[in-house]
Amino acid sequence: MILFDVNVLIYAHREDQVDHEYFRRKLEVVVHRATSFGMSPLVATGFVRIVTHPKFPNGPTPLPQALAVVESLMQQPNAHWIAPGKRHWELLADLCRRTHTTGKSVADAQHAAVAIEHACTWVSRNRDFSRFVAEGLRFERWSPSAGNAG
Numbered sequence: 001m002i003l004f005d006v007n008v009l010i011y012a013h014r015e016d017q018v019d020h021e022y023f024r025r026k027l028e029v030v031v032h033r034a035t036s037f038g039m040s041p042l043v044a045t046g047f048v049r050i051v052t053h054p055k056f057p058n059g060p061t062p063l064p065q066a067l068a069v070v071e072s073l074m075q076q077p078n079a080h081w082i083a084p085g086k087r088h089w090e091l092l093a094d095l096c097r098r099t100h101t102t103g104k105s106v107a108d109a110q111h112a113a114v115a116i117e118h119a120c121t122w123v124s125r126n127r128d129f130s131r132f133v134a135e136g137l138r139f140e141r142w143s144p145s146a147g148n149a150g
Contacts, residue, residue, distance in 0.1 A: 001035075001036045001037060001038050001080065001082070001118070001119075001120045001121070002030055002035075002036075002037045002038065002120065002121050002123050002140075003037070003038045003039065003040060003043070003082055003111075003114065003115050003118075003120040003121065003122050003123065004027070004030075004037070004039065004043060004123050004124075005043065005111065005122065005123060005124030005125070005126060005129075006043050006046040006047050006050065007124060007125045007126060008023055008026075008027060008123055008124060008125060008142060009027075009043065009047045009069070010047060010050060010051060011023035011024075011125065012024045012026075012027040012028075013047075013051065013061070013066075013069050014051065014058075014061070016057070016058045019143075019144050022142075022144040023125075023142065026142055030123075031073060031076055031078075031079075032076075033078070034078065035078065036078045036079075036080055037076075037078060037079060037080070038079070038080045038081065038082035038118070038120060039070070039073060039074060039079065039080075039081060039082065040081075040082050040083065040084075040111065040114050041081065041083055042084075042110065042111065042114065043111070044070045044074075047066065047069070047070065048063070048066045048067060048070065051066050052066050082114060082115075082118050082120060083114070084110075084113070084114055084117070085117050085118070087117050088113055088114065088117060091113040091116055091117055092106075092109055092110055092113040094135075095109040095112055095113055095116075095132060095135055096109050098135055099131050099132060099135065101131070105128065108126070108128055108129060108132075109132065111129075112129060112132040112135075112137045115137055115138065116132075116135070116136045116137055119138075120138065121138040121139070121140055122137055122138065122139050122140070123139075123140045123141075123142055124139070124140075124141060124142070125141065125142055125143055126141075127141055127143075129141070
């Protein structure tokens with residue numbers, strides 16, 4: 001199952017973002033195929049928080065529209081909520097220790113821990129997630145210039 005990072009949702013949603021069409025098409029392919037995809041409540045909340053921020057470049061997305069993006073995705077028959085489970089803290093703390101993750105990157109470790117716990121493939125534009133591959137993260141990087149290298 002694929003789990004999307006916040007940045008994938010932002011680029012797919014915001015037409016004013018560089019590479020919007022690339023991310024929109026890639027997201028639509030996953031959403032409209034028969035296999036399952038998931039969304040973490042952490043990602044959904046992060047998406048709404050970021051795109052509705054008053055200082056978002058070119059203006060914020062109106063709250064009803066941002067919420068509708070998440071709701072529309074999650075109404076798909078192949079969509080599943082994937083939340084931190086019983087092993088979440090153990091996995092997160094272990095990832096941070098083993099990869100020396102601190103500061104803002106702890107949020108990345110948190111997303112990676114959710115994906116690892118549920119045996120999902122994490123999809124992001126952010127290559128920083130590759131630091132968790134050796135620790136068990138299935139990672140697919142989406143980037144028009146880099147293909148899908150992990």
